[in-house]
Amino acid sequence: MYPEREDEEPEWVQTEREHFTKWRDLNKDGKMDKDEVRHWIMPDDYDHAQAESKHLIYEADTDKVRSKKQMESSFLW
Ligand SMILES: [Ca+2]
Numbered sequence: 001m002y003p004e005r006e007d008e009e010p011e012w013v014q015t016e017r018e019h020f021t022k023w024r025d026l027n028k029d030g031k032m033d034k035d036e037v038r039h040w041i042m043p044d045d046y047d048h049a050q051a052e053s054k055h056l057i058y059e060a061d062t063d064k065v066r067s068k069k070q071m072e073s074s075f076l077w
Contacts (some may be wrong), residue, residue, distance in 0.1 A: 026036050042048075 015024065020032075024032055024036060024040050026034075032040070
């Protein structure tokens with residue numbers, strides 16, 4: 001996480017720089033505008049409700065044996 005030399009860039013900074021260049025700066029102008037920030041925080045192709053329900057089912061399934069369908073039906077009854 002921390003660089004061995006003071007003039008080296010930490011690995012996480014390099015990773016964030018790469019992510020910025022590849023995925024966040026969509027119009028490649030070197031900065032993030034309002035639309036790019038919105039897309040980063042709330043991507044159009046990401047279903048927050050589905051992700052949260054999967055997370056809750058995963059956390060509630062302590063033995064990790066039951067199927068997703070069994071877990072969903074146990075929430076309903
Ligand atoms: Ca941009």
